[in-house]
Amino acid sequence: MSTSLFPQLEPLLARVSKPIQYVGGELNARVKDWDEALVRWALLYPDAYEVGLPNQGVQILYEVLNERPDALAERCYAVWPDLEALMREHGVPQFTVDAHRPVRSFDVLGVSFSTELGYTNLLTTLDLAGIPLHAADRSDADPIVLAGGHAAFNPEPIADFLDAAVLGDGEQVVGVVSDLIADFKRAGSPGGRDELLARLAETGAVYVPRFYDVRYADDGPIASVTPNRDRVPERVSKQTVMDLDAWPYPKTPLVPLAESVHERMSVEIFRGCTRGCRFCQAGMITRPVRERSLQGIGQMVESGLAATGFDEVGLLSLSSADHSEIGPLAKQLADRYAESKVSLSLPSTRVDAFNIDLANEFSRNGRRSGLTFAPEGGSERLRRVINKMVSHDDLIGTVTAAYSQGWRQVKLYFMCGLPTETDEDVLEIARMAHDVIRAGRQATGSRDIRATVSIGGFVPKPHTPFQWAAQASPEVVDARLRALRAAIGADRSLGRNIGMRYHDGQPSLIEGLLSRGDRRVGAVIERVWREGARFDGWSEHFSYERWVNSAAAVFGGGPVSLAWFTTRERDADEVLPWDHLDSGLDKQWLWDDWQDALTGYEQDDCRWTPCFDCGVCPSMGTDIQIGPTGRTLLPLAAKTEGAPGE
Amino acid sequence: MSRRVPDAEYIAPVQRIRLRYAKRGRLRFTSHRDFARAFERSLRRAGIPMAYSAGFHPHPKISYVGAAPTGVASEAEYLEIALAEHREPAAVAAALDAVLPPGLDIVRAVDAADCPPGSLAERIQASVWQLEIAGDPAGLAAAVAALLAAEEVLVERLTKDGRREIDARGPVLSAEVAEVSQDAVAVPRAIMTAVVRQATPTVRPDDVLAALRSVAGFAPLEPVRATRLAQGPVDDAGGVADPLRTTELSTR
Numbered sequence: 001m002s003t004s005l006f007p008q009l010e011p012l013l014a015r016v017s018k019p020i021q022y023v024g025g026e027l028n029a030r031v032k033d034w035d036e037a038l039v040r041w042a043l044l045y046p047d048a049y050e051v052g053l054p055n056q057g058v059q060i061l062y063e064v065l066n067e068r069p070d071a072l073a074e075r076c077y078a079v080w081p082d083l084e085a086l087m088r089e090h091g092v093p094q095f096t097v098d099a100h101r102p103v104r105s106f107d108v109l110g111v112s113f114s115t116e117l118g119y120t121n122l123l124t125t126l127d128l129a130g131i132p133l134h135a136a137d138r139s140d141a142d143p144i145v146l147a148g149g150h151a152a153f154n155p156e157p158i159a160d161f162l163d164a165a166v167l168g169d170g171e172q173v174v175g176v177v178s179d180l181i182a183d184f185k186r187a188g189s190p191g192g193r194d195e196l197l198a199r200l201a202e203t204g205a206v207y208v209p210r211f212y213d214v215r216y217a218d219d220g221p222i223a224s225v226t227p228n229r230d231r232v233p234e235r236v237s238k239q240t241v242m243d244l245d246a247w248p249y250p251k252t253p254l255v256p257l258a259e260s261v262h263e264r265m266s267v268e269i270f271r272g273c274t275r276g277c278r279f280c281q282a283g284m285i286t287r288p289v290r291e292r293s294l295q296g297i298g299q300m301v302e303s304g305l306a307a308t309g310f311d312e313v314g315l316l317s318l319s320s321a322d323h324s325e326i327g328p329l330a331k332q333l334a335d336r337y338a339e340s341k342v343s344l345s346l347p348s349t350r351v352d353a354f355n356i357d358l359a360n361e362f363s364r365n366g367r368r369s370g371l372t373f374a375p376e377g378g379s380e381r382l383r384r385v386i387n388k389m390v391s392h393d394d395l396i397g398t399v400t401a402a403y404s405q406g407w408r409q410v411k412l413y414f415m416c417g418l419p420t421e422t423d424e425d426v427l428e429i430a431r432m433a434h435d436v437i438r439a440g441r442q443a444t445g446s447r448d449i450r451a452t453v454s455i456g457g458f459v460p461k462p463h464t465p466f467q468w469a470a471q472a473s474p475e476v477v478d479a480r481l482r483a484l485r486a487a488i489g490a491d492r493s494l495g496r497n498i499g500m501r502y503h504d505g506q507p508s509l510i511e512g513l514l515s516r517g518d519r520r521v522g523a524v525i526e527r528v529w530r531e532g533a534r535f536d537g538w539s540e541h542f543s544y545e546r547w548v549n550s551a552a553a554v555f556g557g558g559p560v561s562l563a564w565f566t567t568r569e570r571d572a573d574e575v576l577p578w579d580h581l582d583s584g585l586d587k588q589w590l591w592d593d594w595q596d597a598l599t600g601y602e603q604d605d606c607r608w609t610p611c612f613d614c615g616v617c618p619s620m621g622t623d624i625q626i627g628p629t630g631r632t633l634l635p636l637a638a639k640t641e642g643a644p645g646e
Numbered sequence: 647m648s649r650r651v652p653d654a655e656y657i658a659p660v661q662r663i664r665l666r667y668a669k670r671g672r673l674r675f676t677s678h679r680d681f682a683r684a685f686e687r688s689l690r691r692a693g694i695p696m697a698y699s700a701g702f703h704p705h706p707k708i709s710y711v712g713a714a715p716t717g718v719a720s721e722a723e724y725l726e727i728a729l730a731e732h733r734e735p736a737a738v739a740a741a742l743d744a745v746l747p748p749g750l751d752i753v754r755a756v757d758a759a760d761c762p763p764g765s766l767a768e769r770i771q772a773s774v775w776q777l778e779i780a781g782d783p784a785g786l787a788a789a790v791a792a793l794l795a796a797e798e799v800l801v802e803r804l805t806k807d808g809r810r811e812i813d814a815r816g817p818v819l820s821a822e823v824a825e826v827s828q829d830a831v832a833v834p835r836a837i838m839t840a841v842v843r844q845a846t847p848t849v850r851p852d853d854v855l856a857a858l859r860s861v862a863g864f865a866p867l868e869p870v871r872a873t874r875l876a877q878g879p880v881d882d883a884g885g886v887a888d889p890l891r892t893t894e895l896s897t898r
Contacts, residue, residue: 006672014717014869019675027684027747255687257673257680257747309687309745341690341704 002034021049046118113151116514168238220559264312281461417472430487457508474505586615659728673749678713789862
């Protein structure tokens with residue numbers, strides 16, 4: 001059915017906050033004819049619209065799918081509790097924002113998880129859509145619920161609720177899935193849902209949890225994860241798009257009418273990372289590095305600006321200053337947009353002077369407000385453990401250069417609760433922040449130097465060298481944060497110029513449960529959701545007690561518990577819940593790197609130094625793909641004569 | 647060394663264009679700020695040569711006059727833009743309309759120099775509101791009559807400073823009820839049209855509905871759809887004239 005739910009929804013919108021988020025109609029949104037498409041995708045970002053709309057992953061898939069003549073894609077986001085209550089009261093099911101079609105009518109519900117804290121919002125969306133929460137209860141009339149995004153690298157905690165998951169890049173695999181579903185439907189859906197899932201699993205690119213049995217040892221850990229039928233691989237591999245220039249998406253970024261967290265256009269300049277920071281899941285699972293070429297980037301920036309009217313462009317990646325042509329790119333883009341009021345930005349990047357030069361280039365067009373660096377660890381020793389090699393002197397030197405060149409604000413990101421961390425390591429952050437202010441004052445001759453310390457609790461993640469680590473308890477984290485705040489403020493003349501932003505340790509612990517949990521955690525998620533958990537990533541909605549109580553009720557006196565999943569260190573021989581999902585990284589290499597971390601041994605960056613055998617390139621038969629191309633930005637097409645009104 | 651100077655040169659405006667725009671359909675749910683952002687982007691996309699304010703953070707020079715509340719559609723919202731180079735108003739309107747999302751529509755544009763003297767704001771004295779009301783038309787007509795017969799009807803509005811009482815009757819210059827022809831619809835409907843003078847604080851459709859409830863106990867059966875049909879100077883007949891009326895000498 002394709003009828004619009006908007007007439008039923010509209011009367012409710014007058015009674016909720018920010019109704020515009022449910023209305024659709026954004027610039028560059030596409031509504032295709034329902035009946036002309038054979039394969040129909042609903043793409044869910046399970047958080048509020050303002051967070052979900054700018055998400056690049058969803059925007060890329062939205063465009064790629066809508067470009068196919070035989071497919072269509074529409075978007076949906078989590079509805080706020082005020083609208084959820086009204087929808088239940090008035091019997092209005094979950095809708096897409098593009099054409100307000102019922103989500104249950106689609107063939108696939110693709111869910112993009114940047115964070116595990118969206119899991120309860122997934123359940124709300126399923127429930128409001130009328131889709132059975134448990135995959136085992138779904139019929140041929142229900143969509144295939146397919147997870148993607150970084151959290152899909154360990155989807156076990158939500159395995160009960162998913163039909164399938166895809167790891168890695170989505171651009172190509174959504175085409176494979178669409179082709180398969182199209183063929184299946186044209187053949188009359190032989191064998192129903194089960195057969196469709198079997199065909200998806202057979203591709204080797206789609207993980208179907210129900211085709212794997214998990215057995216547990218009596219004392220708690222997993223004993224084995226094994227396929228329970230033929231046609232299903234022992235391990236499911238991630239997907240990687242090597243040639244990003246062949247996928248220049250999004251071409252026409254969505255421009256929201258509502259206010260969203262990023263009022264700018266983003267262009268991803270490369271995927272993957274070679275730095276090897278040991279805590280960083282994104283860097284590990286997106287390997288190998290593949291760059292967009294300088295010309296490819298220039299083209300995306302130009303056509304994106306023309307399609308949107310944004311005045312700010314963010315050049316995104318995990319470490320943008322590492323792009324092999326970042327210097328020429330920065331200069332040529334800054335030159336190109338010197339006359340217009342377009343400003344360019346890089347997200348937080350490495351701590352060195354080169355980065356300041358880049359930032360200066362980018363800020364030629366205007367705002368020179370803040371620079372962000374991420375030392376992550378408070379002491380040099382701890383930074384060696386996490387493989388973020390920044391010396392104290394380097395950091396002070398870099399921020400001093402920043403202040404000297406007119407930057408007014410420096411933001412420093414840290415984590416608390418890293419492996420081998422001591423109270424002293426965290427207190428060093430205060431000393432560092434004080435030194436930053438002193439150095440800035442001396443360099444500029446002005447007392448008005450500001451810095452912000454932003455610090456959050458570390459959560460060990462799957463597919464990283466720290467996946468065996470014991471997470472720090474909220475008590476330890478909160479105590480260290482309190483001590484840090486006191487230490488920063490202890491010197492009033494300096495402390496007054498330092499802002500501290502932090503999250504307390506409790507949400508991090510729950511994130512830890514969801515990150516490294518196995519299928520047994522599903523019951524906790526369901527219970528906590530039935531008790532009202534929503535928007536767990538938002539402090540005003542998150543309830544730690546609810547999660548703790550739910551875990552206690554579900555795990556009872558058994559061998560596992562909230563602590564077992566989080567603050568317990570794992571052994572080398574333990575079967576990890578994600579071992580049957582292949583990120584390309586060699587598990588032995590990850591263990592060796594974990595051991596190196598514990599002794600403070602640094603690993604080099606394979607972009608500039610020889611390969612250290614993490615396993616990704618050989619397992620995929622590829623190599624890191626970087627420039628330089630030695631080219632320059634193409635000149636812009638000559639403007640046509642007669643601009644408006646001339 | 648760290649003393650900052652503004653980067654932008656001040657660009658003096660050479661022309662001011664006044665625009666009438668509409669918020670239609672689903673886009674009635676945009677707030678004024680949502681519209682402002684969309685409009686600024688459309689100026690960039692259409693390549694309109696805007697004049698900018700001076701200082702560290704230059705803004706394109708746009709003056710908004712009032713704004714319909716979120717959730718209310720409008721056929722007549724107004725703003726004025728200052729340009730750094732001359733342009734044909736009609737061409738500017740067409741270029742902007744082409745790049746705005748459907749539902750935010752530019753209806754008309756005039757050169758401020760072709761209008762009688764006085765600011766755009768001075769010309770916005772009253773609004774014509776149309777309210778689609780589900781309920782007994784006779785009951786509504788009686789409530790409207792009661793409203794007009796009263797001298798003052800105080801209603802409560804929740805503001806960020808707390809609850810305020812405003813007179814929803816005073817600014818109402820006229821109000822009429824027309825019954826909607828019944829088709830297969832079970833719920834009876836009527837259209838109320840009211841001319842409301844611009845006041846401080848502004849009296850909005852919600853306030854008028856609250857006044858009907860207060861003075862006659864009338865409550866609609868469903869949430870009301872409101873549309874601003876017109877804004878402008880009050881004319882001799884008690885209606886609202888076109889604020890973009892150009893002087894006789896201009897041929898546009």
